Amino acid sequence: MAELSYRDAVAYGIAQEMRRDPRLVMLGEDIAAAGGVFKTTVGLLEEFGPDRVRDTPISEQAILGAAMGAAMTGVPVIAEIMFSDFLAVCFDILANEMAKTRYMTGGQVNIPVVVRTANGGGSRFGAQHSQSVENWAMMIPGLKVVAPSSPADVIGLMAASVRDPDPVVFFEHKSLMAGKAEIPNGEIVDELGKAKILRAGTDCTIAALAYMVPRALQAAEQLADQGISAEVIDVRSLVPLDTRAILSSVTKTSRFYTVEENPRLCGWGAEIASIVADEAFWDLDGPVVRVTTPHVPLPAAESLEDMAIPSVDRIVETVTKTIG
Amino acid sequence: MTAEQFDSRLLDYAQREPRMPSGEDRSNDDLDIALDERKEMYEQLQVLRQFEKRAYDLFLQNLVKGTSHLSLGMEAIATGFGQAMRPDDYSFATYRGHAHTLARGADLGPVLAELLGRENGILKGKGGSMHLTSVEHGMMGSYAIIGAHLTIANGTAWAAQMRGTDQVTVCFFGDGTTNIGAFHEALNFAVIWDLPVIFVCENNLYMEYTPIDLITAVDNPAADRAPAYGLERILIDGNDADEVYETARRVISRARAGGGPSLVEALTYREQGHSRADPGKYRPPQEVAAWKEHDPIPLYHQRLLRLGVSESELSQITQDVARRVDDATEFAKSGANPGEEHLLSDVWADGGSAWRN
Structure with missing residues (x-):
C-alpha cells in the first residue's frame, strides 16, 4: 500500500x-x-x-x-x-x-x-x-x-x-x-459499469458522482448523528450504468436521492430517477429527490459558486426535510 | 441601400459571370502513363459514371430513400487518385463518397444495396449513402459533417507513421470545407507532425447552392491557402484523369518517402445539383454547358482514340461495365430490408448496444 x-x-x-x-x-x-x-x-x-x-x-x-x-x-x-x-x-x-x-x-x-x-x-x-x-x-x-x-x-x-x-x-x-x-500494490484494474457502495445504510440511498461523493459521505455522517442511516453509492460509471446496484439499494432503503454537480435539466440523476420510478416504484416510501446545481451558468465568485454546487449542508437539509 | 437600389442579380447567381473550364491540356497525352493503366482508368471512369447514373435512376423509382450526393462530372479525381494508391493506403471521403468507395475496389452490388437501405448493403443498411466505408479496401469512411474527416485522416496517417509502414492517407473534400475551422486545424496539425497525408479539394465551384468565390477570401480556396501552411500551391484540372493521376503519383510518393503532407486543389464541376433535392438552377446556363463540354469521360475517350485505342475496344469496356452495373442493381434489389436484430447491434465492439445491467 x-x-x-x-x-x-x-x-x-x-x-x-x-x-x-x-x-x-x-x-x-x-x-x-x-x-x-x-x-x-x-x-x-x-x-x-x-x-x-x-x-x-x-x-x-x-x-x-x-x-x-x-x-x-x-x-x-x-x-x-x-x-x-x-x-x-x-x-x-x-x-x-x-x-x-x-x-x-x-x-x-x-x-x-x-x-x-x-x-x-x-x-x-x-x-x-x-x-x-x-x-x-x-x-x-x-x-x-x-x-x-x-x-x-x-x-x-x-x-x-x-x-x-x-x-x-x-x-x-x-x-x-x-x-x-x-x-493497493501491484497492477490495479477495475471494471466499467460497476457502482460502489461506499457506506451501507438502511433509511435512504444517496447516489453521487466524482466531487459529490465525498460530500455525500460527509452528509451521511451528519445524518447518522440525527438518526438517519444513509447508504452512499458512488455511481462511478454513467455508461454502462450499474442499475442493479442502485435498484437493489433502493429496494432495501425505500428512499432515493441523487447528488449531482451538473446543472438541473437532464442531469445524469434524472435518468437514474426515471429508472428508479419505473422499476422500483412499489419499493419507494417517498418521492425521488435530486440535489443539483441550479440551472444557471456557474458563477465565478466564491460565495456564488459555493451556493450553486450542492453542499454537505444542502444534502443533509434536503434529506431531513423530505424523509418524513 | 433602398429596395430600389438593390440589384436582384446579386442574389440570382445564375446571372453572374460564368466561370469556364480551363480547356483541355492536350500535352497530357504525352504523360508517361502506360496504355494499360489508361485503359483501367477509362474503365474506372465508366464504372463511376454508370453507377451514379443508375443511382439517380433508382431515386426516380423511389428505391433509393433519403438524400444522395452524386459525383457525376467529378469522376476523374477518384479515378486518378484510386489508380495511384496502394491497396494498403487509406482514403477518406465526404458524404459525396460513392465514387471514392468504388475507386478503392469495393464491389458495386453492396454499395448500391446500401443506397437502397438493404441488409446486403456494405454497411448493412445502417449508414446509407453518406457514410460508405470499406475498411477492407482501405476506404476508412465517408463523413457527413463538413471538415471532421480531415482531422481523422491525420490519425490514420499518424498511425502509419508510428508503424513505419509507409502507407499514405488521401482525404477528399469539397471547396466548401476550406472555410470551416477543422480544415485549418487539420492542415496545421499535418504539417507540424509531418504526416503522410494528402488533402484533395474537389473544387466544383459551388458550396452547396452558393458560388464558392462569393464566400471565400481567396480565388482558389485550397491552393491559395497552401502557402500559409508552408505547402506547395497545387492547382490542377480535376476533369483530366491523367493530370490527376500524374499529380497523385507525385504527391503520394513524396508522402511515402517521408516528405510530409500535400494539399491539392482539383477544379471540377457537378453535372447536377448538390443533392437529390437540388436542380442546380443557381448556375449560369453557359457555364453548365461549357463544363459539359469539358466532361471527364468524353475527354478521356478522345485521348485514348488519339493514342490508338480502337472505338470498338472502348465500346466493349463500356458495355462490360453496363453489365456489371445491371448485376449490381439486381443484387441490390434482391436484398431484404434489415431486420430488428440490426437495430440494436454494433454500437459497441462486443456487437451489442447495452448501456445498463
Whole structure:
C-alpha cells in the first residue's frame, strides 16, 4: 500500500497501461514537456518518450480526430482535452464521429480512444472552465462515460477504459486532484459499469458522482448523528450504468436521492430517477429527490459558486426535510 | 441601400459571370502513363459514371430513400487518385463518397444495396449513402459533417507513421470545407507532425447552392491557402484523369518517402445539383454547358482514340461495365430490408448496444 494523490494517480494509471501495451500513445495540449496544466501527466514524457507522449497545438478537433483515426487502425490512444468545457469545440468529433462510426459502418471499425478531461467546479474559474458536463457525454449513444472519485478508482478505471475497445470519456475532477488515499500494490484494474457502495445504510440511498461523493459521505455522517442511516453509492460509471446496484439499494432503503454537480435539466440523476420510478416504484416510501446545481451558468465568485454546487449542508437539509 | 437600389442579380447567381473550364491540356497525352493503366482508368471512369447514373435512376423509382450526393462530372479525381494508391493506403471521403468507395475496389452490388437501405448493403443498411466505408479496401469512411474527416485522416496517417509502414492517407473534400475551422486545424496539425497525408479539394465551384468565390477570401480556396501552411500551391484540372493521376503519383510518393503532407486543389464541376433535392438552377446556363463540354469521360475517350485505342475496344469496356452495373442493381434489389436484430447491434465492439445491467 502506498499513498497517492488523485492527481498523481492519473499519471500512475496511464503509465501502468503504457508499460503494458507498447502501442498505447497519448496526445494533448501541454501534456508532454509541461506535464499537463493540472500536472496529471508528469513524468510520462520522460519515461515513454516524445513519440508516445505528444504535445499538440490548441486544436481540439485535430486532437480528437487524430486519436480517432489512429484508433481505427488499431492503435489505442489517450487524448486529453484540457478542460471539459472545451469538449464543446470538438463535440462533432466526439458525438458525431467517434460515437457513431462503428454503428454506421455496420461494425467495420472499433475506436479504442480514451478522452481524458478535467471536469467540474470549486476552483472559482467561472462558467467556461468549471462545468460538470458528464451529462453531455452520457446522452450520446456510442460513448462510455466514467468519473472516478478516488485515486484507486482513477487508476483502476483508467486501466479499464484503456483496455476497452470503445470510446470512453474519462472525467477527472479538478477539485479532487489534491486528495490523497492509499492504493493497493501491484497492477490495479477495475471494471466499467460497476457502482460502489461506499457506506451501507438502511433509511435512504444517496447516489453521487466524482466531487459529490465525498460530500455525500460527509452528509451521511451528519445524518447518522440525527438518526438517519444513509447508504452512499458512488455511481462511478454513467455508461454502462450499474442499475442493479442502485435498484437493489433502493429496494432495501425505500428512499432515493441523487447528488449531482451538473446543472438541473437532464442531469445524469434524472435518468437514474426515471429508472428508479419505473422499476422500483412499489419499493419507494417517498418521492425521488435530486440535489443539483441550479440551472444557471456557474458563477465565478466564491460565495456564488459555493451556493450553486450542492453542499454537505444542502444534502443533509434536503434529506431531513423530505424523509418524513 | 433602398429596395430600389438593390440589384436582384446579386442574389440570382445564375446571372453572374460564368466561370469556364480551363480547356483541355492536350500535352497530357504525352504523360508517361502506360496504355494499360489508361485503359483501367477509362474503365474506372465508366464504372463511376454508370453507377451514379443508375443511382439517380433508382431515386426516380423511389428505391433509393433519403438524400444522395452524386459525383457525376467529378469522376476523374477518384479515378486518378484510386489508380495511384496502394491497396494498403487509406482514403477518406465526404458524404459525396460513392465514387471514392468504388475507386478503392469495393464491389458495386453492396454499395448500391446500401443506397437502397438493404441488409446486403456494405454497411448493412445502417449508414446509407453518406457514410460508405470499406475498411477492407482501405476506404476508412465517408463523413457527413463538413471538415471532421480531415482531422481523422491525420490519425490514420499518424498511425502509419508510428508503424513505419509507409502507407499514405488521401482525404477528399469539397471547396466548401476550406472555410470551416477543422480544415485549418487539420492542415496545421499535418504539417507540424509531418504526416503522410494528402488533402484533395474537389473544387466544383459551388458550396452547396452558393458560388464558392462569393464566400471565400481567396480565388482558389485550397491552393491559395497552401502557402500559409508552408505547402506547395497545387492547382490542377480535376476533369483530366491523367493530370490527376500524374499529380497523385507525385504527391503520394513524396508522402511515402517521408516528405510530409500535400494539399491539392482539383477544379471540377457537378453535372447536377448538390443533392437529390437540388436542380442546380443557381448556375449560369453557359457555364453548365461549357463544363459539359469539358466532361471527364468524353475527354478521356478522345485521348485514348488519339493514342490508338480502337472505338470498338472502348465500346466493349463500356458495355462490360453496363453489365456489371445491371448485376449490381439486381443484387441490390434482391436484398431484404434489415431486420430488428440490426437495430440494436454494433454500437459497441462486443456487437451489442447495452448501456445498463
